[in-house]
Amino acid sequence: MRTNHSPLVWGYAVVALLASCQYGGTSRVLMVTLGGTRSHKIPFLELARGLIARGHNVTFINAFPPDAEVVGLEEVTPMNLVFYVRNYTDWDLLGVRMSGSEPVPPADVLRYAYYSCDAVLSDPETHVLMNSGRSYDLVILDGAYPECAVGLAFHFRAPFMYINTVAFYMGSVAHGGGPVPFSVTPFFARPFSDNMVFPDRVLNAIYLTGIEVVHTVFIRWCLEYLMKDYFGPLMPHVFDMVKNVSFILQNGHATVTYPRPYLPNVAEIACIHCRPAKPLPKDLEQFVSGADMGFIYVSMGSSVLTAKMPDMLRHMFIRAFEQLPYRVLWKWEAGEGSIADLPDNVRLGRWLPQQDILGHHKIRAFVTHGGLLSMFETVYHAVPVVTMPVFCDHDANSAKAVIDGYALKLELQELTADKLVWAINQVIHDSRYRDEVRKRSKLLRDQPEHPLNRAIYWTEYVLRHKGAYHLQSPAKEYCFVQYYLIDVALFCLIAGYICAKLFIKLNSVMIRLIVSHITNQQSSNEDGVTKMKSEANGFSSGSAEITLRRNGNIVSNSNSVSVERTISNGESHKIGACLTNGIKQRR
Known part of the structure; x- marks a missing residue:
């Protein structure tokens, strides 16, 4: 464990004393991130700095070297976790992406979640902290797969909340009962948008459903058994603990990510780390100020090591940079002198103050991997960007920037x-890119308070109320079938089927009754006609035997034929007419 001190600590103590008067007390806060890149640590550091200034005691478990600039922060860096994370990211991610392969496939993500959990829970420093007898008022976890660390909240019997460091990952929001409609929620590891055509929506639904199923199986049958080895058999099911999150600080904003239907227990804090640029160190200032045409900044972030890129890619970069009329600042972990054929207009730096560079008035463009924090910073400082995605959320971040019109995306392969x-010349000389990023910058900055102040408020809100369970949605208790009304849909289908069958059956019965009635009526009519016909036949037979004489002549009985015909035609009223004719003939 390491606590950072400096001569400024007394000044912070005075500020903390004044701040504690407003809040009403000092709390103990535990922060935990098992994220494999330093970008996961940065939002926690900013919130820790703000909480310490407000008089709170903050302990931070993570896998990276302590930051001396955050005065009063106690950092716990379990060495087992440090070594595992260092080995996990210490390889050529750029080369793998160039070959067309997935640098970090889903199986590796699950493997990382398991072994990083085992590394932190098995480490002596973690055991010292857990057995120290300390109590914490609040535990703040990384929302990107927080299942392992939620065991620490259970151990310390404290409410917990998230900083969701991966803006496009909505799993932690969904587990807390928040609505995450697949139709407008793109999978964080693919270049989809919130306005997908049908094939993309099909793929997106498959990805999101698949990762949820695999994630659930992994937690239930692997990680939970590991955690119970450390926290005891009485530990509740992991998903029962995860869904009890009090609040989520979502590292996103509608201007740089996508609009979301959040519940009251979610607040957006994108750009919590963003700040106005400060003057550059003297040597860097001399280099960029001497660029008549301005300069380009090239950085692949903290997770993608450019010094490990393939020689072919390095030569490609050098050939491109030497053709540019601009100077180039290039973040290169091996430092200056490590590239023999470096052009005169290029300067290397093992570490470079990115926000101060992006905020410099002579910068013309930013070439980057598309990491989330880098995209926030380029929008905040209004710099057009060329992205070359490598893994994880880089594709999604880049796709959103291209849609918003301030970026061009290049595929490494x-x-x-x-x-x-x-691409560099395009984003510099086409004014549309600069105009769009300035527009986005204004939108991002136009907020009622700084994201850090918002994060501090909601953190202290949870502290004041010992959790924020009243903000939770009952949807967190629903299973998949209940949440998406699949049971209701099945009920409606079954009920509709039964009603349809009954309708068809009743309709069939009614038709049979009607047909039977009509048939009986026709049969009755036919019987009447047959009876009349029989009577008519008897009458005509008698008529045929009558011999009518007129003037000594025998009159023909053809009239009887007429009688039979008229009867058979149903014209019985003509019988009288026939008889009358016979009588007249006889006369």
């Missing part, structure tokens, strides 16, 4: 020096 030169 298709990259050439000429394409890189073209």
Whole structure:
């Protein structure tokens, strides 16, 4: 455990004393992130700085070297976790992406979740903390797969909340009962948008459903058994603990991610770390100020090590940079002198103050991997960007920037020096890119308070009320079938089927009754006609035997034929007419 001190600590103590008067007390807060890249740590550091200034005591478990700039922060860096994370990211991610493969496939993500959990829980420093007898008023976890760390909240019997460090990952929001409609929620590891065509929606639904199923099986049958080895058999089911999250600080904003239907227990804090640029160190200032045409900044973030890129890719970058009329600042972990054929207009730096560079008035463009925090910073400082996604959420972040009109995206497996030169010149010389990023910057900055102040407020809100369970949705208790009304849909289908069958059956019975009635009526009519016909036949037979004489002549009985015909035609009223004719003839 390491606590950071400096001569400024007394000044912070005075500020903390004044702040505690407003809040009403000092609380103990435990922060935990098992994220494999330093970008996961940065939002926690900013919130820790703000909470410490407000008089709270903060302990932070993570896998990266302590930050001396955050005065009063106690950092716990379990060495087992440090070594595992270092080995996990210490390889050529760029080269793997260039080959067309997935640098971090889903199986590796699950493997990382298991072994990082085992690393932190098995470490002596973690055991010292757990057995120290300390109590914490609040535990703040990384919302990107928080299942392992939620065991620490159970151990300390404290309410917990998330900082969701991956803006496009909505799993932690969904587990807390929040609505996450697949139709407008793109999978965080693919370049989808919130306005997908049918094939993309099909793929998106498959990805999101698949990852949820695999994630659930992994937690239930692997990680939960590991955690019970450390927290005891009385530990509740992991998903029963996870859904009890009090509040979520979502590292996103509608101007740089997508609009979301959040519940009251979610607040957006995108750009919590963003700040106005400060003056550059003297040597860097001399380099960029001497660029008549301005300069380009190139950085692949903290997780993608450019010094490990393939020689072919390095030569491609160098050939592109030497064609540019601009100077180039290039973050290169091996430092200056490690590239023999470096052009005169390029300067390397093992570490470079990114926000101060992006905020410099002479910067023309930013070439990056598309990491979330880098995209926030480029929008905040209004710099057009060229992205080359590598893994995780880089594709989704880049796709959103392209949609918003301030970025061009290049695929590493298709990259050439000429394409890189073209893309840089395009975002510089086409004013639409600069105009769009300035527009986005204004939208991002136009908020009622700084995201850090918002995060501090809601953190202290949870502290004041010992959790924020009244903000939770009852949907967190629903299973998949209940939440999406699948049971209701099945009920409606079955009820509709039964009603349809009854209707068809009743309709069939009614038709049979009607047909039977009509048939009986017709049969009755036919019987009457037959009876009349029989009577008529008897009458005509008698008539045929009558011999009518007139003037000594025998009169023909053809009239009887007429009688039979008229009867058979149903014209019985003509019988009288026939008889009358016979009588007249006889006369």
